[in-house]
Amino acid sequence: MSVVQRPRRLRQTPAVRRLVAETRLHPADLVLPLFVVEGLEEPRPIASMPGVMQHSLASLAEAAREAEAAGIGGLMLFGIPQHKDAIGSEATNPDGILATGVRVLAQAVPEMPIIADLCLDEFTDHGHCGVLDPTGRVANDATLPRYQQMAQILALAGATMIGTSGAMDGQVAACRSALDEAGFTDTMIMAYGAKYASAFYGPFREAVDSSLQGDRRSYQQDPANAVEAIREVQLDVSEGADIVMVKPGLPYLDILSAVAAEVTIPVASYVVSGEYSMIEAAAANGWISRKPAILEALTCTRRAGASIIVTYWATEVAGWLKEDR
Numbered sequence: 308m309s310v311v312q313r314p315r316r317l318r319q320t321p322a323v324r325r326l327v328a329e330t331r332l333h334p335a336d337l338v339l340p341l342f343v344v345e346g347l348e349e350p351r352p353i354a355s356m357p358g359v360m361q362h363s364l365a366s367l368a369e370a371a372r373e374a375e376a377a378g379i380g381g382l383m384l385f386g387i388p389q390h391k392d393a394i395g396s397e398a399t400n401p402d403g404i405l406a407t408g409v410r411v412l413a414q415a416v417p418e419m420p421i422i423a424d425l426c427l428d429e430f431t432d433h434g435h436c437g438v439l440d441p442t443g444r445v446a447n448d449a450t451l452p453r454y455q456q457m458a459q460i461l462a463l464a465g466a467t468m469i470g471t472s473g474a475m476d477g478q479v480a481a482c483r484s485a486l487d488e489a490g491f492t493d494t495m496i497m498a499y500g501a502k503y504a505s506a507f508y509g510p511f512r513e514a515v516d517s518s519l520q521g522d523r524r525s526y527q528q529d530p531a532n533a534v535e536a537i538r539e540v541q542l543d544v545s546e547g548a549d550i551v552m553v554k555p556g557l558p559y560l561d562i563l564s565a566v567a568a569e570v571t572i573p574v575a576s577y578v579v580s581g582e583y584s585m586i587e588a589a590a591a592n593g594w595i596s597r598k599p600a601i602l603e604a605l606t607c608t609r610r611a612g613a614s615i616i617v618t619y620w621a622t623e624v625a626g627w628l629k630e631d632r
């Protein structure tokens with residue numbers, strides 16, 4: 308019997324495999340999320356995310372410079388205030404921790420795209436992404452003016468882009484008009500087009516000292532649904548999104564791929580805290596091989612259609628990619 312078709316020919320050496328690879332990771336495609344905590348003197352490890360820190364303003368600047376030296380494409384910032392209240396007052400304090408953190412980043416790495424997270428959940432005492440109505444429901448329309456104020460404050464502080472992660476209807480349009488009215492017509496919006504109510508955000512709750520009781524299922528999407536992700540993304544595009552994101556990452560590669568086929572703007576994927584921690588925990592136990600698992604996870608994310616990947620491994624992976632060249 309003679310075998311004529313031999314796909315293995317194209318897999319025979321590392322050099323041939325490199326030549327025919329359809330997907331490559333590049334440091335420029337990676338975005339590093341960072342956490343800055345008000346009043347923190349020294350960086351503090353996040354137990355549920357081994358290797359990730361809550362930063363002081365000084366260590367934030369240092370991490371940003373390190374990320375820039377590694378060649379990564381952007382930074383995303385979350386701020387954790389000391390004082391939380393029902394409306395998330397600190398989110399719209401021009402001297403609050405998030406705006407201050409943005410200013411520190413803009414000064415430390417002026418060339419680097421800085422994405423400020425635009426959401427109230429780190430700032431509210433109930434931990435929800437919006438303000439509540441008298442019955443305790445998250446009030447969509449009453450939240451939008453809070454987001455608008457936040458957008459202007461973050462743009463003024465030097466954010467290149469805002470990440471609208473709150474999952475309220477109309478938030479992209481609200482933020483776009485608020486930015487434009489204040490003259491920030493060049494400030495970009497990374498819209499969390501498809502954002503699912505996911506258990507994989509678990510470790511993030513510790514990272515932002517979240518006080519959330521319950522869940523976000525009345526505003527974030529149901530993991531069972533795919534069609535509504537396209538609707539959400541189309542709305543964000545029509546409201547003025549510059550980039551759309553799908554979140555979480557690996558369990559939602561089908562959504563990512565469908566979104567990438569649908570839109571004509573860049574598509575990002577957020578490989579979230581739970582995905583990070585699962586790989587770290589398994590690797591720490593010797594159950595999987597850390598570096599190949601991380602590279603596979605990110606390569607598959609690119610293959611599925613993400614041109615941008617938000618990942619806590621960004622700086623480290625960028626370092627590996629440099630070495631490999």
Ligand code: PBG
Nearest residue numbers: 426428472507508511579580581
């Ligand atoms: C909400 C927000 C969350 C994450 C990013 N922005 C948590 C949530 O929606 O409950 C999670 C990111 C991660 O898990 O890495 N503003």
